[in-house]
Amino acid sequence: MTRSAIWQWRGWTGAGPLWLNAVLLAAVPFTTGPLPAQIAVIAALAAVGGLVRHLWFGDYGHPAVHLAAALMGAAAVALVIT
Numbered sequence: 001m002t003r004s005a006i007w008q009w010r011g012w013t014g015a016g017p018l019w020l021n022a023v024l025l026a027a028v029p030f031t032t033g034p035l036p037a038q039i040a041v042i043a044a045l046a047a048v049g050g051l052v053r054h055l056w057f058g059d060y061g062h063p064a065v066h067l068a069a070a071l072m073g074a075a076a077v078a079l080v081i082t
Contacts (some may be wrong), residue, residue: 005076011079015065015069016043016046017043017044017046017047017066017069017073018047018065018066018068018069018072020039020043021040021043021044021047021069021073021076022072022074024036024039024040024043024072024073024076025075025079026073027037027075028079030082031080032080033042034068036076036080037076037077037080037081040073040074040076040077040080041073041077043069043073044070044073044074044077045070045073046069047066047069047070048066048074049053049065049071050065050066050069051063051066051067051070054066064079
């Protein structure tokens with residue numbers, strides 16, 4: 001993929017980690033297994049990747065959404081593990 005192809009692509013996945021982590025945080029009181037924590041780690045890493053992409057190309061949503069998703073993923077992991 002070239003830089004111009006990435007520049008032109010504007011997918012809906014930029015907010016995906018935010019909504020996934022919101023669902024995970026809502027489900028945390030009802031779960032005790034390691035699977036929600038693993039999903040939260042993946043979603044948090046996707047959010048960090050979205051933040052890096054936004055900072056590099058400036059075309060991928062608002063950085064606050066990516067930062068919030070990364071923090072929500074970290075919170076979900078902390079709540080599941082403790």
